[in-house]
Amino acid sequence: MHEILAALRQLRKSPGFAVTVILTLALGIGANTAIFTLVHAVLLRSLPVSNPKMLYRVGSNSDEGGESDGFPDQDNSGDFSLFSYELYQHIRDTTPAFAQLAAMQSAGERMSVRHGDQPARAERTEYVSGNYFETLGIGPFAGRLFSSRDDTPEASPAAVISYAAWQSSYGGDPAVVGQTFTFQGHPFTIVGIAPSGFYGDRIDSFPPAFWIPLSNEPLIRGGLSVLHTQNANWLYLLGRAKPGINAGVAATISTNLRLWLATVPAYNTNGNAALIARQHVELTPGGEGIQNLQKQESKGLYLLMAICALVLLVACANVANLLLARGSAHRADVSLRMALGASRTQVIRQMLTESVLLACLGGLAGLTVAYAGTRLILSLAFPNSPQLPIDPHPSVVVLGFAFLLSLVTGVIFGMVPAWITSHADPAEALRGVNRSTQDRTSLSQRWLIVFQAGLSIVLLVSAGLLTRSLANLQNQNLGVDTANRYIVHLDPLGAGYTAATAAVLDEQLQQRFAAQPNVASVGLALYSPLEQNEWGEDVYITGRTDSHPMAIYDRVSPQFFMAVGQKLIRGRVFTDDDTKTSPMVAVVNQAFAKQFFPGKDPVGLSFGTEDPKFANAFRIVGVVADAKYGNPSGGIQSMFFRPLKQERTDLTSPSDQAMEARSMIIGAIVLQFKTPPQDADGLVRRTLADINPNLTVSSLHTFQYQVEGNFNTDRLLSRLALLFGVLALVLAAVGLYGITSYQVSRRTSEIGVRMALGATRNSVLWLVLRGAFRQVGLGLLIGIPVALLAARTMASQLYNVRSYDPMSVLLAAGALLLAAAIAGIVPAQRAASIEPVTALRTE
Structure with a gap:
């Protein structure tokens, strides 16, 4: 306590x-705490449920989602992570190691939800099994949570609302429980409110507002239902294990999986039977939930954590230099204490107490920085996710x-100054500090500046690489034109449209x-380009026997x-004559033509999907330029387009028929304006209301806004890396300025002697600057190889940028040298202005 009070007085x-x-x-500390807040919330936090350690996911923690016909793994590795409803029931009934096994939709969907006379809202919903909440082990905030009794065709349609949606969309009205809401036009009773803080089975940018029992999927989707389609895989499985679960459970489930697949005709045609033997499941910890977002964001968050750690080390080096300079200035006081009997241990303990106290005060101030920084990062990373479950x-x-x-920080930056100061010679210090032209702390201070410079170049190079990568992403040729274009997302299904009536709506729109x-x-x-939505099919070509x-x-x-x-290269695009009664046609992109018809003109040739017997289903009438519809950092994908008006009648599989019908219902409208519109929102909503008041707009943005939304993570990494790089540069420059000024003051007598012996002011100026540049130069020699090594570890975050990019290294080195020149010029000019007579009088 005595040391703390003494430190406060100092x-x-x-x-x-x-x-x-x-x-x-x-x-x-604040920057590191802000990033750790995100790392903890996204990567380390367990689900807010009962005993999360007993939860296991059946399947690997892959980021597969949506719906898949047949084997869900695209690379035929046999890794089953998505399941059909009937397969889920089979695994649930044949796996006694689980006390409960729940199923949930792999990719939630937006539904048109109406409450009373209020306008319909596009809300995020998720189909789950009746034992979902029981498996997770949570209770309701109000009302009740549905159970297996609600997940039967005979049960009245029921839904559970999330606490966040209840608060934000419905004003926290307790009367909501028991009231009737309509989902896609169908009445459901809200039986309860989920507990506060519960966001579902995964961290998601758009967590569910409502949960609906799986048995209601046919009611809502009608003829598009896939609930009882045996080869429609669209569910994740999460189970609560009984005590004593072991690794053999995965092998048992895999065996039962293969036995079940062998009984399903869809898995035993077109040569697929040979693939059944390799199908298997993995059992992975599920306490942190389905880790889709974690896998997407983990590399970026860990990269930011590493960058923040470097910034903190630069700050520590800067503070250590300040403490060294302060300790040297107070060397006489320390020497006097030691001469009066204070031990070296007491001196070290007192200085460490002061440094730890400073660090704790800095940590308290850093919490404010962390809170503001976390909010800023969330707004940059997830600008359209107000309900993101990260506090x-x-x-x-x-x-x-x-x-x-x-x-730790207090000990790190306080240990070296405390050790050096405590080893000062009391007798020498008491004889007069100013008589010594050398300072034992100067060498340590110089090496701390070298250390800061080295770390700064690592941060600056990293920031340069990420900035160039972002520029390449944003400025690449995406194959589309975003000028004066708006994207409208809507939900015709929620307004009661079906595949049979979709053509009428399309014509009206x-x-x-x-x-x-x-x-x-x-x-x-x-769907529209770059909205993070893709549909895929296996392609069959007549005469080709390869995969x-x-x-x-x-x-x-x-x-x-x-x-x-998107430009037409040859042939034609669709016309109004491409109808149900005309031959089935398709337009392909250049990548498709190159992959499936190399060296040929594909116009007039045919291909098929779903089955080899349909290899001539579509005749190609045109080729359009390549454009990116999915991940903009990936390559161009082979792609084909079909007219909305044409429907295949040759499909026999129920799941294929359902997917064909669903594909005929639009989800996006692209509006190209002649000039920038004044009120695009009003125009769109008025037009839709005139057609059908029940048509709900899910989102309305400019095309450019939609495209830029794909770069949120890259933009965040680039901006924060640049911010931290500049912060490190400023700290290094301040440290260099401080140590150079201190050294000039310590060398006043020496400089006076030099000038008295004939040294010019320019030579003194260069003497001081040379010392500053020497330290920065050593930092560059050490830091550049480290920066290049670090760049290799972040190669996966870069787009069309080499990890050894010379431009980024040159710009970073130039910035550091410029900062060194600015930091050193003021002390150098002060040294050059010293009057020899005045300097010698100080001796």
Whole structure:
């Protein structure tokens, strides 16, 4: 306690020094705490459920999602991670190692939800099995949570609302429980509210607002239902294990899986029977939930954590230099204490107490930085996710991390100054500090500057690589034109449209929007480019006996290619004559033509999907330029397009028929305007309301906004890396300025002697600058190889940038040298202005 009070008195005597150190550490500790808040929430946090350690996922923690016909693994590795409803029931009934086994939709969907007289809302929903909440081990906030009794065809349709949706969308009205909501036009009773803090079975950018029993899927989807389609895989499985579960459970499930597959005709045709033997499941820990978002964001978060750690080390080196300079300035006081009997241990303990106290104060200030920083990062990374289940407030774990980081930081930056100061010679110090032209701390201070410079170049190179990568992503040729274009996402299913009536809606949409005076073209599609939605099919070519690779496809209207700016290369695009009664046609992109018809003109040739017997299902009538529809950082995918008006009648599989019907119902409208519209939102909503008041707009944005949404993570990494790099550069420059100024003051007599012996002011100026550049140069020599090595570890985060990019290295080195020149010029000019007579009088 005595040491703490003494440290407080010392800091009160030097408020400027204390504030500088605390602010420096607040930035370093705060940045690290902010990133750790995200790492903990996204990567380390368990589901807010009962005993999460007993939860296991049946299947690997892959990021597969959506729906898949047949074997769900695209690389034929045999890894089953998606399951059909009947397969789920089979595994549930044949696996006694699980006390409960729940199923949940792998990719939630937006539904049109109406409550009373309020306008319909597009809400995120998720189909789950009746034992879902029981498996997770949670209770309701209000009302009740549905059970297996609610998951039967005979039960009245029931739904559970999330606490967050109840608060944000329905004002926290307790009367919601027991009331009737309509989902896609069908009445459901809200039986309960999920507990506060529960966000579902995974961390998701858009967590579910409602949970609905799986048995209600046919009611909502009607003829598009896949619930009882044996080879429609669309469910994740999460089980609560009984005590004593062992590794043999996965082998047992795999055996039962293969036995079941052998009984399903869809898995025993077209040579697929040979693949059954390799099918298997993995059993992975499920306490952190389905880890789709974790896998997507983990590399970026760990990269930010590493960058923040480097910033903190730069800050520590800077504070250590300040403490060394302060210790040297107070060397006489320390020497006097030791001469009066203070032991070296007492001196070290007192200085460490002061440094730890400074670090803890910096940590407290850093919590404010961390809270603001976490909110900023969330807004940058997930700008359209107001219900994201990540709390920016520091949790107990985060507070513990900040406290531990403060203690470690205090010891790190306080140990060396305390050790050096405690080894000062009392007799020499008491004889007069100014008589010594050398300072034992100067060597340590110089090497700390070298250390800072080396770390700064690592951060600057990393920031340069990520910035160039982002620029390459944003400026690449995506194959589409975003100027004066808007994307409207809507839900015709929620308004009661089916595959049979979709054509009428399409015609109305085309005519009404085209009649608007500022609209140049109107494109309708199953999905639009770069909206993170893809549909795929295996492709069959007559005469080819090799494996049937997959291509993605879209269903579009005749004006779609004009609306998105995708150019026609040869042949034609669709016309109004491509109808149900005309031959089935398709338009392909250049990548498709190159992959499936190398060296040939594909126009007039045929291909098929679903089955080899349909190899001549579509005749190619045109080739369009390549464009990216999926991940913009990936390559161009082979892609084909089909007209919205044409429907296949040769399909016999129920799942194929359901997918064909679903593909005829649009999900996006692309509007190209002649000039920038003044009120696109009002125009769209008025037009849709005139057609059908029940048509719900899921989202409405410019095409450019949709494209840029794909770069949120890359933009976040680039901006934060650049921010941290600049912060490290400023800290290094401040440290260099401080140590150079200190050295000039210590060498006043020496400089006076030099000038008295004939040294010019320019030579003194260069003497000081040379010392500064020498330290930075050593930092560059050490830091550049480390930076290149670090760049190799972040290669997966870069797009079209080499990890040894010379431009990034040159720019980073130039920035550091410029900072060194700015930091060194003021002390150098001060040294050059010293009057020899005045300097010699100080001797």
